[in-house]
Amino acid sequence: MRIGEFQELIRQTYMGKDSARGISGTYQWFVEEVGELARAIRKSDHRALEEEVADCLAWLVSLANLSGVDVEKAVDKYRDGCPKCGRAECGCTEH
Numbered sequence: 001m002r003i004g005e006f007q008e009l010i011r012q013t014y015m016g017k018d019s020a021r022g023i024s025g026t027y028q029w030f031v032e033e034v035g036e037l038a039r040a041i042r043k044s045d046h047r048a049l050e051e052e053v054a055d056c057l058a059w060l061v062s063l064a065n066l067s068g069v070d071v072e073k074a075v076d077k078y079r080d081g082c083p084k085c086g087r088a089e090c091g092c093t094e095h
Contacts (some may be wrong), residue, residue, distance in 0.1 A: 004072040010061045018062045026066060030059035 001009075018026050033055045040048035064071045077083050082090035 002072070003075060004070070006057075007061050007065065007071045010058055011065045014058075014062055015065060018066055023063065023066050026059065026062050030056065030063060033059050 021029070033052060037049070037052035037056050040052045061071055063069075064074070080086060081088040082092060084090075085092045
């Protein structure tokens with residue numbers, strides 16, 4: 001499934017609930033899912049990692065839908081590699 005298709009699926013499935021909850025409430029749910037992802041990482045639980053990555057992605061896309069962000073267009077910034085150094089394998093130094 002392409003990113004745009006996934007975004008449309010999430011819009012059709014959850015926009016009613018997401019709109020009622022609002023951006024702030026949806027963001028809070030997203031952060032909760034990121035916490036669950038952190039726990040799965042700490043436990044090295046691959047099955048839970050897959051589930052939590054999917055949940056985090058879905059909540060992030062919900063936030064994009066509420067904010068009017070086209071995710072497929074937004075990720076285009078990474079089409080040519082690292083947007084800072086422009087390399088296919090990032091050569092930026094971390095601080």
